[in-house]
Amino acid sequence: MDSVNLDKAVFALSEAISPQINCTDCGNCCKSLMVNINNQEADNLSAHLGQSRAEFDEKYLEKGESGRMVLNAIPCHFLVGNSCSVYEHRFEGCKEFPAFHVKEIKKRLFTTYMHYDRCPIIFNVLETLKKDLEWQYVSE
Ligand code: SF4
Ligand code: SF4
Numbered sequence: 671m672d673s674v675n676l677d678k679a680v681f682a683l684s685e686a687i688s689p690q691i692n693c694t695d696c697g698n699c700c701k702s703l704m705v706n707i708n709n710q711e712a713d714n715l716s717a718h719l720g721q722s723r724a725e726f727d728e729k730y731l732e733k734g735e736s737g738r739m740v741l742n743a744i745p746c747h748f749l750v751g752n753s754c755s756v757y758e759h760r761f762e763g764c765k766e767f768p769a770f771h772v773k774e775i776k777k778r779l780f781t782t783y784m785h786y787d788r789c790p791i792i793f794n795v796l797e798t799l800k801k802d803l804e805w806q807y808v809s810e
């Protein structure tokens with residue numbers, strides 16, 4: 671199967687499977703992802719929390735020399751139980767996960783498989799795909 675058709679198949683499975691899974695019963699991505707955030711997102715959430723950017727950055731962010739910013743805790747600071755306490759202000763990386771709508775899944779197979787045993791959406795999409803495509807184990 672070529673890359674375009676694989677993307678289509680994965681997207682279709684994700685569309686069918688995701689509504690059957692309640693992320694608020696899970697929260698596993700929030701317990702294991704390193705979340706990248708940008709300045710706009712930090713501005714939005716710090717304003718929502720009533721904190722200055724300096725205070726927000728000090729509490730929640732780690733900054734790399736390249737300017738890259740990530741949340742400084744795993745699980746995420748904002749996870750309460752299995753739910754996001756700042757859902758309306760969560761970051762793009764959180765909204766995108768597991769990113770089955772993003773093209774070229776073939777280039778993200780490693781990172782997708784990293785979450786295979788944590789994310790029920792990924793697990794079910796890949797397991798269904800394996801059956802649909804009749805994947806077979808090939809020994810060397
Ligand atoms: S901001 Fe919310 S959705 Fe994003 S990782 Fe944290 S708890 Fe999860
Ligand atoms: S790990 Fe997957 S199923 Fe669980 S909350 Fe995250 S996206 Fe939803």
